Structure formats: structure tokens, C-alpha cells
Amino acid sequence: MKMSTAPYDLEQQQQHQRSGVAASSQSPRSPSSSTPFLSVSVTDPVKLGNGVQAYISYRVITKTNFPEYQGPEKIVIRRYSDFVWLRDRLFEKYKGIFIPPLPEKSAVGVLKFHMFWFITAEKFRFSAEFIEMRRQALDLFVNRIASHHELQQSEDLRMFLQAEEETMERLRAQETGIFKKPSDLMQIFKDVQSKVSDVVLGKEKPVEESDPDYEKLKHYIFELENHLAEAQKHAYRLVKRHRELGQSLSDFGKAVKLLGASEGNSLGKAFSELGIKSEILSTKLQKEAHQILMNFEEPLKDYVRAVQSIKATIAERANSFRKQCQLAETVKLKEIDLKKMKGKGCIDLKSWQKLSANIMRQLKTESEQATKTFESIVRLMNEEIGRFQEQKTLDMGIAFHEFAKGQARLANDIAGAWRSLLPKLEACSAA
Amino acid sequence: MMGSENQSSEVSEPTEQMHNLVLHDEHDNDNNDHNGDDPLGIKSYSNYRSAMSTLSDTHHPLADTDPLLSPPSPRRHHFPDTSSYIDPPSYNDAVFSPFNGAASSVDSPSGSSDSPSFSGSRSPTSEYIKITVSNPIKEQENSNSIVPGGNSYVTYLITTRTNVPEFGGNEFGVRRRFRDVVTLSDRLAESYRGFFIPPRPDKSIVESQVMQKQEFVEQRRVALEKYLRRLGAHPVIGKSDEFRVFLQVQGKLPLPTTTDVASRMLDGAARLPKQLMGESVIGPQEVVQPAKGGRDFMRLFKELKQSMANDWGGSKPPVVEEDKEFLEKKERIQELEQQITNASTQAESLVKAQQDMGETMGELGLAFIKLTKFENEEAVMNTQRVRATDMKGLATAAVKASRFYRELNAQTVKHLDTLHEYLGLMLAVHGAFSDRSSALLTVQTLLSELSTLQSRAEKLEAASSRVFGGDKSRMRKLEELQDTIKVTEDAKNVAIREYERIKENNKSELERLDRERRTDFLNMLKGYVVSQVGYAEKIANVWTKVVEDTGGYVKEST
Numbered sequence: 001m002k003m004s005t006a007p008y009d010l011e012q013q014q015q016h017q018r019s020g021v022a023a024s025s026q027s028p029r030s031p032s033s034s035t036p037f038l039s040v041s042v043t044d045p046v047k048l049g050n051g052v053q054a055y056i057s058y059r060v061i062t063k064t065n066f067p068e069y070q071g072p073e074k075i076v077i078r079r080y081s082d083f084v085w086l087r088d089r090l091f092e093k094y095k096g097i098f099i100p101p102l103p104e105k106s107a108v109g110v111l112k113f114h115m116f117w118f119i120t121a122e123k124f125r126f127s128a129e130f131i132e133m134r135r136q137a138l139d140l141f142v143n144r145i146a147s148h149h150e151l152q153q154s155e156d157l158r159m160f161l162q163a164e165e166e167t168m169e170r171l172r173a174q175e176t177g178i179f180k181k182p183s184d185l186m187q188i189f190k191d192v193q194s195k196v197s198d199v200v201l202g203k204e205k206p207v208e209e210s211d212p213d214y215e216k217l218k219h220y221i222f223e224l225e226n227h228l229a230e231a232q233k234h235a236y237r238l239v240k241r242h243r244e245l246g247q248s249l250s251d252f253g254k255a256v257k258l259l260g261a262s263e264g265n266s267l268g269k270a271f272s273e274l275g276i277k278s279e280i281l282s283t284k285l286q287k288e289a290h291q292i293l294m295n296f297e298e299p300l301k302d303y304v305r306a307v308q309s310i311k312a313t314i315a316e317r318a319n320s321f322r323k324q325c326q327l328a329e330t331v332k333l334k335e336i337d338l339k340k341m342k343g344k345g346c347i348d349l350k351s352w353q354k355l356s357a358n359i360m361r362q363l364k365t366e367s368e369q370a371t372k373t374f375e376s377i378v379r380l381m382n383e384e385i386g387r388f389q390e391q392k393t394l395d396m397g398i399a400f401h402e403f404a405k406g407q408a409r410l411a412n413d414i415a416g417a418w419r420s421l422l423p424k425l426e427a428c429s430a431a
Numbered sequence: 432m433m434g435s436e437n438q439s440s441e442v443s444e445p446t447e448q449m450h451n452l453v454l455h456d457e458h459d460n461d462n463n464d465h466n467g468d469d470p471l472g473i474k475s476y477s478n479y480r481s482a483m484s485t486l487s488d489t490h491h492p493l494a495d496t497d498p499l500l501s502p503p504s505p506r507r508h509h510f511p512d513t514s515s516y517i518d519p520p521s522y523n524d525a526v527f528s529p530f531n532g533a534a535s536s537v538d539s540p541s542g543s544s545d546s547p548s549f550s551g552s553r554s555p556t557s558e559y560i561k562i563t564v565s566n567p568i569k570e571q572e573n574s575n576s577i578v579p580g581g582n583s584y585v586t587y588l589i590t591t592r593t594n595v596p597e598f599g600g601n602e603f604g605v606r607r608r609f610r611d612v613v614t615l616s617d618r619l620a621e622s623y624r625g626f627f628i629p630p631r632p633d634k635s636i637v638e639s640q641v642m643q644k645q646e647f648v649e650q651r652r653v654a655l656e657k658y659l660r661r662l663g664a665h666p667v668i669g670k671s672d673e674f675r676v677f678l679q680v681q682g683k684l685p686l687p688t689t690t691d692v693a694s695r696m697l698d699g700a701a702r703l704p705k706q707l708m709g710e711s712v713i714g715p716q717e718v719v720q721p722a723k724g725g726r727d728f729m730r731l732f733k734e735l736k737q738s739m740a741n742d743w744g745g746s747k748p749p750v751v752e753e754d755k756e757f758l759e760k761k762e763r764i765q766e767l768e769q770q771i772t773n774a775s776t777q778a779e780s781l782v783k784a785q786q787d788m789g790e791t792m793g794e795l796g797l798a799f800i801k802l803t804k805f806e807n808e809e810a811v812m813n814t815q816r817v818r819a820t821d822m823k824g825l826a827t828a829a830v831k832a833s834r835f836y837r838e839l840n841a842q843t844v845k846h847l848d849t850l851h852e853y854l855g856l857m858l859a860v861h862g863a864f865s866d867r868s869s870a871l872l873t874v875q876t877l878l879s880e881l882s883t884l885q886s887r888a889e890k891l892e893a894a895s896s897r898v899f900g901g902d903k904s905r906m907r908k909l910e911e912l913q914d915t916i917k918v919t920e921d922a923k924n925v926a927i928r929e930y931e932r933i934k935e936n937n938k939s940e941l942e943r944l945d946r947e948r949r950t951d952f953l954n955m956l957k958g959y960v961v962s963q964v965g966y967a968e969k970i971a972n973v974w975t976k977v978v979e980d981t982g983g984y985v986k987e988s989t
Contacts, residue, residue, distance in 0.1 A: 213811075220809045227802045234795040241788045248784040252777040259770040262763075267949050270956055386812065393818040397984030400825045404977035407832070411971035418963045425957050429950075 038064040038146045040161065042078075042139035045131045055079050056131060058138065062161045074162055080105060082160065083138055085172050089156040090145065095316045095373065096380030097151065098388055100144035101305030103137035129290070133298060140302070207322045217385065218314055225307045232300040239293045246285030253278030266428045273424055277417045288410045292403065299399040303392060310388070317381065320374040327367040334363055560593035560663040562678070564656035567648045568606075584608050585648055587655060591678045593663075597670045603679050609634075611684045612655060615677045618686050623668055624866035624929075625936025627859040627944060629661035666943070757934075760941055761864060768857045771850055778847040782840060789836030796829030824980050828973045835966050835973070842962035849955040853948065860944070867937055870930040877923040884916045 044059040062074045083102055091099050142161075145151045159171065209215075253275040260271025338356045341347065347355070566588040590604040609632075616631035632654035635647075642650070659678075663669045676685055799822045806819035891912060895905045 216809070216811070223805060223809070227798070227805050231795070231798040231802055234791060234798050237791045238788075238795055241784070241791045245781075245784040245788050248777065248780040252774070252781045255770070255774040255777040259767075259774045262767050262770040263952075267952055270953065274956055274960070389812050389814045389818075393814045393821070394984060396818055397821055397981050400821055401978060401981035401984050404825070404828065404974045404981065408971050408974035408978055411967045411974065415964050415967035415971060418960045418967065421960050422957070422964070425953065425960065429953050429957075 036066060038062070038066055038069075038152055040139075040142045040146050042135055042142060045135050056134075058135065060142070060161060068158055070162055076161065076163070076168075077165055078160070078168065080134075080138075081172060082168055083141060085168075086145075086156060086160045087141075090151060090154060091312065091316075093154065093156070094151060094380075095320065096313065096377035096384070097148070098306065098310050098313055098384045099151075100141050100148075101302065101309045102141055103134050103305070129293070133294065136294070136298070137302065207325050208318070209321055221307060221310050221314065225304060225311070228300060228304045228307060232297060232304055235292070235297040235300050239289050239297055242285050242289035242292060246282045246289065249278045249285065250282035253282065270421075270425055270428045273421055277421060281414055281417055284410060284413050288406055291406045295402040295406070296399055299395055303395065306388070306392070310385075313377075313381065313384075317374070317377045320370070320377050324367070324370040324374045327363070327370045331360075331363050331367050334359060558593075558595050560591065560595055560598075560669065562656065562659045562663055563590045564588070564652050564659065565590070567652055570608075584610070585651075587652060589655075589659065589678060595670060598675055598679065600679065605678065605681055607677070607684065609651065609655075610688075611677065612658070614684060614686050614688050615673060618673045619662075619668060619671065620862070622673060623671070623936075624870065625863050625933035625940070626665070626667060627856060627863050627940045628668060629658060629665070630855060630858045630862075631658050757937070764857075764860060764941075768854070768860075771853050771857070775847075775850040775854055778850055782844055782847065785836060785840045785843060789833045789840060792829050792836060793833030796826045796833060799823075799826035799829065802826075821981060824977050828977045831973045832970050835970050839962060839966035842966075843959060846955050846958040846962065849951055853951070856944070860940075863933075863937055863940060867930070867933045870926070870933045874923070874926045874930050877919060877926050881916065881919050881923055884912065884919060888912045888916060 039062070041061050042058050043061065045056045046058075047054060048057050049055055057077050057079050060076050060078050062069065062076075064071050084105075087099055087102050090097075145154075145157055151157065160168070163171070255275075256271050256278065257275030260268040260275060262268070263271060338352075338359065342349075342352050342356075564587050567585050568588075569583055570586050572582040572584065586606040586608045588604055589607055590602070591598070592602050594601065612631060613634070616628075619628055632651065635651075662674055668674060673686060803819045803822040803826060806815050806822065810816050810819065888909065891905060891909045895902055895909065
């Protein structure tokens with residue numbers, strides 16, 4: 001089965017958008033009118049508003065032949081909180097499915113390692129790099145939804161992609177929902193995390209599944225997040241190191257050039273050349289730093305977010321399981337209750353039978369519903385986890401490939417630049 | 432947050448896994464990295480400052496622990512440095528013969544930079560001198576001290592191997608204490624005015640109190656070795672009696688110690704000519720030194736005779752012209768010093784940045800090793816194992832690259848340290864220039880003294896000629912005055928000769944400086960560039976493998 005790709009390279013991404021994302025059950029073919037396709041892109045971030053209320057708006061372009069959609073193309077303007085709305089709605093409706101993760105609202109995660117993050121957080125929020133990173137992440141978010149065979153059929157998705165801005169605003173305001181907190185992904189998942197930990201650790205009522213495979217999975221997901229977060233942290237530091245090395249090489253180059261001017265003659269020229277090469281390499285290092293950030297660190301972060309999303313689903317499943325158990329309990333207790341009532345004789349048999357039947361029917365329906373929900377979650381999760389693992393192997397494979405390519409290219413550039421100096425140096429000593 | 436990370440906890444866990452992972456790799460020869468606490472040597476550069484000063488010399492902090500380093504090549508005569516462990520970067524062998532075509536005594540197998548000529552060999556007649564300072568021992572001053580335990584001090588074993596004929600011997604060793612080094616340095620400063628005398632190590636009173644004794648002694652040992660080697664490399668001083676005596680004569684150092692407390696304290700402070708402080712006559716023997724309270728003139732006479740013999744018949748060039756040339760050169764030197772200082776500072780930052788890069792790369796590798804282990808242990812699906820393999824590839828590459836960065840940095844430190852060396856040399860240059868100016872001052876003072884005396888004599892003569900028959904006391908005074916004039920005249924002549932001598936020294940030294948600096952800097956550049964090329968190639972190879980191994984993913988996604 002062809003997986004939806006994770007095109008982090010902008011070029012690849014645009015290519016991806018142009019070719020469209022086929023419904024995953026069908027083999028990819030160039031979209032004709034008969035093949036259903038839904039292709040979305042998030043573009044053109046624009047800063048709107050002033051001061052504290054400033055925000056970024058994005059153009060969301062949808063190309064599709066789905067019958068329910070206003071095709072073939074529709075463009076709407078959306079902001080971050082609209083994406084959050086979509087995520088929340090999907091999470092609510094499609095329990096058991098791993099909802100694609102959103103980038104963080106502010107750059108808190110990214111800036112954790114920035115010394116003066118309080119001061120610079122505001123500045124960074126609108127830095128070109130951050131805006132572009134977020135745009136890419138949002139684009140990925142929507143595309144993943146659009147290529148998920150269940151999620152793509154969501155009514156909320158359609159609203160998100162098609163509704164007029166005023167309608168969207170209204171929908172956003174209406175959202176009371178489970179998540180009363182401000183749309184901060186981290187905060188939500190932190191809550192979920194503690195809830196799930198409590199459940200996993202058995203701090204709450206010991207109403208837990210006893211499936212050993214599932215236990216193993218839960219443990220795996222929790223541990224995985226820690227490992228990934230560490231890897232991502234070092235990846236981010238590596239970006240910084242590249243920038244720092246680039247800077248010192250540039251400073252060194254300048255100093256060496258001045259020294260060369262002082263020395264004069266062929267030695268001076270040699271110094272001068274060294275300085276020039278240093279400055280060239282400094283630029284390459286800065287470029288590579290950016291590449292690492294986009295093509296390596298960001299995918300790792302994305303991986304972490306995905307794991308956090310799974311944790312939210314785990315919490316949902318726990319809730320659902322508890323509900324199922326509770327309702328089953330309730331059914332039993334109610335039966336006993338009703339029998340007692342019959343026994344007491346405060347109601348005639350016929351009325352009792354009618355009452356009893358109604359109550360039991362209702363309760364049993366609820367209980368069956370809860371059981372169905374839970375079982376559906378279990379089933380979906382099993383499918384999802386397999387898909388998730390496959391997808392992540394692919395995503396990481398690409399990320400590693402890009403990273404290694406960048407490092408190899410940088411190293412070769414460095415070797416080449418310095419190598420070109422050698423004949424000149426040789427000539428200097430011969431002179 | 433980042434800074435407070437405890438590295439060892441991250442590192443110690445996966446050490447085993449890293450060994451397992453790393454052991455199975457064909458290219459990897461780090462099989463017995465026993466430094467369990469710090470497998471990547473991440474902490475060894477924590478103080479890059481000390482790295483700058485120690486790495487370029489004898490003692491490589493990683494030498495004991497990193498088995499990648501083969502034992503130092505016996506062919507290297509100066510720093511038994513560990514550069515020979517690089518399997519020569521591919522470019523090296525193909526392109527380069529030893530950089531300094533003349534000196535056959537230093538043969539660099541890896542083709543990387545030779546030690547700077549001021550500390551290295553440069554003699555076209557393949558003379559060499561190798562000095563080692565080792566084996567510090569605490570000794571007691573066995574004076575008749577009432578206080579038990581008396582005064583203790585440290586002595587160092589100084590061994591010399593040389594074929595320089597002046598030494599009349601091939602191998603010898605003595606024990607010296609730091610005080611002896613100070614004495615040597617003072618005597619050299621007196622005898623070799625005008626030369627660029629390498630500055631001796633500091634007395635570091637504060638440091639000796641603050642640092643751990645062992646650390647301090649080691650630091651001093653390294654500094655002494657550097658100093659003595661620099662002296663040995665100087666074409667004139669390296670063959671001087673003082674130096675020879677210091678290296679060869681057993682027992683107590685037979686050089687006069689500087690007993691004048693004042694002059695010892697005012698190391699380098701401006702000293703006024705004695706005559707300006709109220710004394711009457713300068714003897715010619717006194718003018719060979721900037722006037723100070725020193726007492727020993729025996730050797731000065733020797734030098735004086737020597738210098739008079741040397742300079743006899745040398746024409747004195749017009750003062751103004753030479754001075755101009757000299758002033759230009761001086762200005763140039765000052766400008767150069769500024770630029771070298773600047774470059775040296777930036778070089779330090781560069782080294783730090785390279786070090787950090789290597790460290791972080793290593794940490795990234797370790798994080799992925801942990802991930803690999805985790806995925807392998809927890810795998811329920813095949814795709815997880817596939818991913819684990821990919822991660823292992825990345826991790827191995829990162830760890831290797833990290834090691835290469837570390838090795839490259841050691842090389843960079845060694846090469847760019849030349850800048851530091853020349854900064855140290857600038858001090859010597861300043862010293863030589865101040866020798867010149869104080870000698871000139873002496874001459875000028877004497878000239879003016881002479882002219883004062885002569886005009887006094889003229890007046891006396893004129894006065895006494897009016898008195899018929901002469902005034903006995905006036906006659907006597909005149910005679911005395913004429914004696915004084917004679918002595919002062921002699922002194923003036925000697926002073927002028929001394930000044931000329933110093934000027935000559937300055938000149939030849941400046942020429943030598945320009946020559947050797949050119950060679951040293953070129954070698955530095957070459958060494959730096961060659962090692963950068965070599966290691967960049969290695970790093971590129973490491974990552975190219977990962978590119979190949981993960982090539983399938985890119986095809987899959989398009």
C-alpha cells in the first residue's frame with residue numbers, strides 16, 4: 001500500500017501537491033476525472049493585525065473531484081486556531097485513529113534551549129524561519145488528513161477546506177467541546193499524559209484492560225517519546241553548532257585576511273586566499289544549518305508530536321474502556337434494583353414490566369454502544385499502529401538520507417575548497 | 432538547561448551497546464576504547480585553553496586512552512607529537528614531499544605540519560638538538576635550617592641529545608630547579624642584547640598557590656620544555672656558553688645569580704642610566720649593560736672584547752637613514768603583532784567551535800544508539816527492525832564523524848598554535864628593541880656628558896692661561912678633568928660600539944624573523960589545510976555510506 005509521503009523538501013512537497021494525493025486504497029495514477037483525489041496545500045503565510053493580537057494567516061488551496069466539494073479548486077484563508085479546531089473535532093469524532101499532529105502554537109518547544117526565550121519568543125514567533133517551518137508542518141497536517149481513508153471523509157474537514165471565513169469564525173467560537181483550555185497542544189497532551197500515566201500506573205480506579213500486548217504497546221509509546229525527544233534535542237543543538245562554526249570560520253577568515261594584508265607578498269596572498277575560502281565555507285555551513293533544521297530536526301520533532309498524539313488516543317481508549325465497564329456494571333446493578341422494586345410491591349406488575357423493559361432496553365443500548373465504541377477503538381488502533389510504524393520507517397529513512405546527503409555534501413565542499421588552495425600554497429613555498 | 436546536563440549519565444549506559452555496535456564495523460579500529468567513562472573523549476577538551484597550550488607539545492591528553500594513536504614516531508626529533516596516527520589523508524601522500532626541503536632532520540610521515548622553526552630545526556647542516564624536561568622531584572634545601580622540613584623545591588630532569596659540536600657530547604642530563612632557569616634567562620638577557628630571546632616561563636606566584644601541586648608542576652614542566660627548546664633552536668643562543676653550561680654542568684649551576692633584588696623585581700622596568708642618578712664617572716665596562724645594579728662584569732669584559740674585535744673596521748652608517756629603516760620595520764612589526772593577536776583569538780574560537788561540533792555530533796550518535804537498542808528490544812513488527820538498522824547506520828556514522836572532528840581539532844590546535852608561538856616571540860622582539868633604545872640612550876647621555884666635561888675643561892684652560900705660572904690647584908683640577916674626559920671618551924666609544932652591535936643584532940634577527948616566519952606560517956597554512964582536507968574526506972565517506980544505505984527511501988517516495 002502506498003503510504004502518504006512526508007515530503008519535507010519544499011521542492012518535493014510542491015511536486016507532491018501537484019500530482020495530487022490519491023485515495024489510499026487505489027494505486028497512484030495521474031488524476032483523471034474518474035479517480036477520486038483530494039489535494040491540499042497551505043501557502044502564503046501573511047502577518048495580519050498588530051502588536052499582541054498579530055497573527056499569521058495562510059492560504060489553503062483545495063483541488064478535488066470529491067462530489068461533496070466545491071470543485072475543482074477552492075481557496076480559503078485560515079489561521080492557526082482553525083487548524084486546532086479541525087484537530088479537536090477529528091479527535092472527538094474519530095476515536096482510535098491517530099490524528100496527525102499540529103506544530104506548537106508558540107515556539108516554546110523550539111526555544112526551550114534558547115537562553116533568552118522570554119525576550120525572544122515574540123521576536124521568533126514571526127521570524128521567517130519559524131513561519132516557514134510552521135507552514136510546512138500545517139501543510140503536512142492537512143495532507144495527512146486528506147490522504148487518510150477515513151479522515152478524508154470527515155464533514156469537519158470539508159468545512160475547514162471550503163467554508164467561508166465568517167462561517168469558520170462562527171464554528172470556532174461555537175466550539176465548547178472537551179478542550180476548554182486555550183488551543184495549546186502541549187497543554188492538552190500534558191493533561192492527557194498525566195491522566196494516562198495515572199491509569200497506566202493504576203493510580204485511579206483499577207479499571208484497566210489486561211491485554212499484555214496492549215500493555216507492551218503503551219510502555220513502548222511512552223518510552224519512545226523520551227528517546228525521540230532526546231534525539232531531537234541533539235539534532236537541534238547540531239543546527240546551532242553548524243551556525244557557530246560558520247560564524248567562527250567567518251571571523252577567522254576576516255582576521256586571516258587582515259594578517260595577509262600585513263604580511264604582503266606571496267605569503268600575504270596565501271593568507272588572503274585562506275581567508276576567502278573560510279568565508280565561502282562559512283556560508284555553506286549556515287546553509288547546511290538551515291537544511292538540518294528543516295530536513296532532519298523538524299521530522300524528528302514531527303515524530304515526537306505523532307507519538308504524543310498516540311498518547312492522546314491511548315487516553316481515549318482508556319476512557320472508553322472505563323465507560324464500557326461502568327455501563328456494564330450499571331446494567332447489572334439496575335437489574336438487581338428493578339427486581340427489588342418488583343419485590344417491594346410498590347408498583348403493579350404490568351407497569352413494572354413496561355418500566356423495566358424501557359429502562360433495560362435503554363441501558364442495554366447504551367452499554368452496547370459503549371462496547372461498540374471501545375471495540376472500534378481497539379480495531380482502529382491496531383490498524384493505525386501498523387500504518388504508523390511503516391510510515392515512520394519511511395519518514396525516518398528519508399530524513400536520515402537527507403541529513404547524510406547534506407553532511408556528505410558539506411564535507412565534500414570543505415575538502416574541495418581547501419584542496420584548491422594547496423597548489424597555491426605549494427607555489428608560495430617554491431617561490 | 433542545556434548547560435546543566437550531566438553528560439556521564441547519558442554516556443555510561445550505552446557504552447556497551449556502542450562497543451557492540453562499533454566493534455562489528457570493518458572500518459572501525461577503536462576496539463579497545465577502555466575509557467569507559469568517556470568513550471568519545473568528550474570531556475577531554477573541556478578546557479580548550481589548556482588544549483591549545485599542551486596539545487601542540489609533547490603531552491597529548493588522549494594519548495593514554497585513545498588507542499587510535501600509535502606510539503610517537505621515533506623519527507620526529509622535536510615534539511613527539513601524535514600526528515603520525517592519521518592514516519595519511521589520501522591527498523597527502525600523492526602530492527607532498529616534506530615541506531621544508533632543506534631540513535632532513537624532521538621527517539613527517541603524515542606530511543602534516545612541522546613544528547615551527549623557532550622551535551624546530553632549520554639548520555641546513557642537519558644539526559639537531561633535542562631537549563626533554565621530565566621527572567619532577569621534590570627536594571629539600573639542605574641548608575642549616577633551624578626549621579625542620581626547611582625549604583622544599585622541585586627539580587626537573589633535563590636531558591639533551593645533540594650533535595652540535597659546541598657541546599662536545601652527544602647525550603647528557605642535569606637536574607635544575609626553576610630558579611636556575613630564571614638565572615639562565617637573566618644572564619642571556621644581559622649577554623645577548625638585541626637578540627630576540629625567547630621569553631622564559633612566568634614565575635606564577637599566584638598560580639602556584641591556587642592550582643593543585645601536581646597540575647602546576649606539570650604545567651611548569653611543559654612550559655620549561657618549550658622554553659628550552661626555543662632557546663636551543665636559536666642559531667646564536669642555542670650555542671651560547673650560558674645555555675651549554677645550563678644543560679651540561681652537573682651540580683650547582685655555575686652562572687652568577689642576580690643578587691640585586693631591585694633589578695630582579697623590576698623585570699623589564701625602565702632603568703635610568705647611573706649617571707643621571709648622581710654618580711660621577713662611568714667606566715667603559717659599565718656601558719655594556721643598561722645601567723642597573725648588577726655586579727658581575729667578568730663576562731661582560733669577555734663580551735666586550737669580543738664585540739670590539741667583531742666590530743673593528745665595521746663602518747658606521749649614517750644614523751638618520753638607518754633609523755628610518757628601522758622605524759619603518761618597527762611599525763610593521765607592531766602592525767603584524769596586532770594582526771597575529773587578532774588571528775590567534777579567532778583561531779581559539781574556531782577550535783572551540785570545532786570541538787563543540789564534534790561533541791554534539793557524538794551526543795547525537797549516542798542518542799540514536801539508544802533508540803536503536805530500544806527499537807530492537809521492543810520490536811513487534813519487522814518495520815521496526817528495519818528502522819533500527821537505519822538508525823544504527825546513522826548513529827555509527829555520527830559517532831565516527833564525531834571522532835574525526837576531535838582528531839581534526841587536535842591537528843588544528845597544533846597548526847594554529849604557530850600563531851601563539853609568534854605572539855610569544857613578539858615579546859622577545861620588544862625586548863630586543865628596548866635593548867636598542869636603552870643602548871642609544873647610554874650613548875646619547877655619554878655624548879652630552881662628554882660635551883659638558885669638555886666645555887668645562889675649556890673654561891678651566893682659558894682661566895688658568897690668564898694666570899701666569901699657573902694655579903697649582905687649577906692645574907690639578909684640569910688634569911683630573913682631562914682624566915675624566917679620557918675615561919668618558921673611552922666609555923662613549925664602547926657605548927657606541929655596543930649600540931652598533933645591538934643594531935646589528937636587531938637587523939639580523941629581523942631578517943631571520945621574516946625568513947622563518949614566512950616558512951613557519953606557510954607550514955602552518957599547509958598543515959591546517961591538509962588536515963582539513965584529509966578529515967573532510969573521511970567525514971564525507973562516512974556519510975556517503977549512509978546516503979547509499981538509505982537510497983531506497985528516496986526512490987520509494989517519488
